[in-house]
Amino acid sequence: MLACASIGRAAADCTGLRIEQAWIPQAPPVAAVLGGYASLFNDGGTALHIDAVDGADFGGVEMHQMSMEGGMMQMRPLPGLDLPPRGSLVLAEGGKHLMLMNPKHPFKAGDATALRFHCGRQSTLATFTVRAPAP
Numbered sequence: 235m236l237a238c239a240s241i242g243r244a245a246a247d248c249t250g251l252r253i254e255q256a257w258i259p260q261a262p263p264v265a266a267v268l269g270g271y272a273s274l275f276n277d278g279g280t281a282l283h284i285d286a287v288d289g290a291d292f293g294g295v296e297m298h299q300m301s302m303e304g305g306m307m308q309m310r311p312l313p314g315l316d317l318p319p320r321g322s323l324v325l326a327e328g329g330k331h332l333m334l335m336n337p338k339h340p341f342k343a344g345d346a347t348a349l350r351f352h353c354g355r356q357s358t359l360a361t362f363t364v365r366a367p368a369p
């Protein structure tokens with residue numbers, strides 16, 4: 235999955251970062267925002283801090299935290315995502331997730347798009363696949 239990381243700027247991969255099961259729930263073609271979900275693993279022995287995510291197919295990518303506050307679902311932007319050594323983090327509906335803002339074209343199930351996870355001067359590219367959400 236990380237084989238394309240050398241395309242674009244020749245930055246090194248985030249040390250130890252592994253991104254699995256990266257997907258985007260299919261949304262109506264007019265949707266201005268899509269969700270981005272994945273399982274992140276830190277296979278390395280030092281803490282990882284992801285400080286930004288971006289993708290050429292979107293106007294911007296934000297990291298969000300969804301939580302229940304006073305009986306209402308609230309979303310707030312996060313400045314980053316932290317992975318302790320040998321730790322993992324699930325980006326999923328109802329918790330931490332990515333918000334893919336202003337898609338530059340409609341996505342349908344089976345489409346794929348690349349998102350770049352930045353950690354300082356390094357970055358790792360991951361392919362996200364659009365899937366119909368589970369019923």
Ligand SMILES: [Cu+2]
Pocket residue numbers: 298299309331332333
């Ligand atoms: Cu959100």
